[in-house]
Amino acid sequence: MSGAAAMQTMSPPGDAGGPRSARPVRMTPARWGLYAFLAITAAFFLLPLWVMVVTSLKTMNEIRLGAIIAPPLAPTLEAWAKAWSSACTGLACDGIRVGFWNSVKILVPSVFISILVGSMTGYALSFWRVPGANVLFTAMMIVAFIPYQVFIYPLVRVFAFIGLGQSIATIVIVHTIFGLPTMTLLFRNYFSSLPIELFKAARIDGASFYQIFFRIMMPMATPMIVVAVILQVTGIWNDFILGLVFAGRENLPMTVQLNNIVASVQGEREYNVDMAATMLTALLPLVVYFGSGRWFVRGIAAGAVKG
Amino acid sequence: MSLQSEVDIRDVSVRFGNVQVLEKLNLKIAPSEFIVLLGPSGCGKSTLLNAIAGLLDVSDGQMWIGGRNVTWEEPKDRGIAMVFQSYALYPRMSVKKNMSFGLEVAGTPRAEIEARVAEAAQMLKLTPLLERKPAALSGGQRQRVAIGRALVRKVGVYLFDEPLSNLDAQLRAELRVEIKRLHARLGATMIYVTHDQIEALTLADRIAVMQGGVIQQLAAPKDIYRRPVNRFVASFVGSPAMNFIAGRVEAGLFFHAGDYRIPLAGYAFAGAPAAGAATLGIRPEHVLAGHEAGPDAIAAKVEMVEPMGADTLIWSRLPDGASLSIRHAADAAVREGDTLPVSFPADALSVFDDTPAGARL
């Protein structure tokens, strides 16, 4: 019984003696106001998604004539097809699929490696009291707040120096670097919540550092791995600035390509194609979000509670 | 301060969805009576208390407090105050503010608030702590503040939901005495939920033993202990638990089990004694053993001896295989494997019929 009950129970006078008085009414004016507030804000939050979807299903003719929120008269996937395979970014007209596949190529190794490195770091920091660990952890927690602009240029020079330049490998390493604080924190907190006896028992059984990690800890950390995957998939997919700087012209991720498609106007602007491209770019995070339900919230909460 | 209210619960039912938690429950509590609700976890004690407080809606029935039908009144208008197991103090307010806040919101005059807070604080030895935040108090002090917050409301009925169960044994004993003293001083009606039998037996004027949303027995502590109305009450109250021996009542004179007989002459049957299958109950401390045992003693085989300090607990087995625990003087020289003569005084026995509920005969 939280605030709810307090708000909804009115107090009709108790009648003395006679038959039972009626139960309190559930839908009070306050409840109506509450739902009105929820509905109006929901409309604000849903409007952009709705406009995106309906516009992407219309023809340019219909867009020019009709209202932006009107549902399409004759829904067509033409704009989606064009956005996918033949929309233009500056010179090339290969559609956003190029960016899509680039993003996939970046995403898969980045998610895997960043979680592997982050979980191992978190594990080493939670069970093994090694000198320097505290400095490392504190530095990570501070860096989680610092804007990328501080690091970007030196990193560009470092990658040029070691011969990687701008490439898939570079962007994967960069995502691992900037994912490290959150991933480490996530796993460190999780491992710290496990009973230390588990770890001690494994050591007495003679398991080595890496055996404990791969055989005992990681299998137990499945829920955290799910949370980490959700965080990293959405985070890396949605990244713009790092992909722009480190991926290289050939490997620009989908977000950058989307921005280029929308920015390059040749002749009349095709809003339906732009919206379809936007929808395509937003699709994966939306699927992850609606598919994962409460896990997404858990991920936010876990990533949010820094330190 | 002598506000006294009677509480009258008439046919109250509480349902959560299609789970019936309380069913047509009736309980009439006299002004300034101290009632303890006792029962296993999940039997509906908190539910009943919350229904009295108005914190949840009853599905059926009426609730009368101080002669008024308060079934649909807000908690604040019912003339009740409540103390919670988790203290439920407002964490960001000082002790003083915790106690005065409700009165301020109700628009009580400043001077009156001051007076009441000072009085409650003095009664509960909280005066030096008034400016502290709850986080800076010990568990016992927090619970005192929670009681203080209830006291300043100056109502006729105080409700306690396991107020002491988060405290350690010693503090619990101290606060128990304090609550008893408060009750004597205020003369208010108190309804008190607990799991702790000692609390129940020491505090209560009457105990209501509940099971499955039904009050099984409502009686003074002594009667609950000596004359439980059914097997559930008998087994739930008392530790170690009452011994039960299955057998038959014969002609109202003997209880026959295995190849021994226990005389029932002197047992106060509730009705006319009838022969038939039954269960005999006896508390460990009522068993007479060794040289105390009477002439027709039974030979019990001692299986284990547990010295408890003040006395000794003997676990034994009767000839028919029924187990029997005996509370005996500490200096008894009894060992495992000994044979111990035992007898059962008829006036300390309980006999239950063989219905599933096991009503007292």
Add this chain to the structure above:
Amino acid sequence: MASPRMSSRASAYSALLPAFIVLAVVYIGSTVWTMWMSLTGSRMLPNNNFVGLRNYEILFSNDRWITSVHNLAFFGVLFVAISLALGFLLAVAIDQKVRSEDSWRSVYLYPYSMSFVVTGLVWQWLLNPTLGIQKLVRDMGFETFTFDWIAHAETVLYCLVIAGVWHAAGLVMAIMLAGLRGVDEDIWKAARVDGLPTWRVYASVVTPMLGASFATAGVLLSTSVVRLYDLSVAMTRGGPGIASEVPAKFVMDHLFERANISLATAAATSMLITVIAVVAPYMYWRTRVAARGRA
């Protein structure tokens, strides 16, 4: 001969090796290098000609930088305040045992799963006077309705705020709701017995208990304020004119388009100092709270 203890310690260090490299090269190396560059006369390529604080003088007399900083402060205050307020109200509303709570929550939170680029583009269209909300309302018969904030330098920042709030309010809601759900139910019961009206319980009892939630949400929002880049790029490209420029964009443009490394790194260093000034007290407070919790 290494003892087992030594070998497991070596293993621990081997696992921490990537993190230590990142610490040395990125956290410390890059930061120091960026700071050092800001004190040199580097233009297209880095050099080591020490020029003292001259770049900072240039930076703080640069109109575009000053505008960027003002914009960020203006955006930041409005964005954080409105997101916190709206997110909190949504959390309180959802906490009233509303029907189909999960659906409401999903609706408010889904924008947070999308990128700033998508957010910026969508709102650019919606706020575009010739095709978005203004046209919609005019087509419904209100011929004189104007909602063209995005086209004017004085109002364009409000547009960024709208898009930002749309993106982040759900996050605040989720954090606050978790906080509200953590409040002991008995507190609500005690408040009802005390006769406190619901709003009063929220105002005087519950909200003060949510300090940690507010701090967490506030810090998260502030971090995204300082990082603000994609949204401005996708939505307004800094325009009209320089009316919606932001510091992060200033740095990026001067690094990669205007080839002025020293000015860019001076700007980046200024951002760094600002962030540290905000985060350090917060971190300090957190360790104090943690220490008190342990005591």
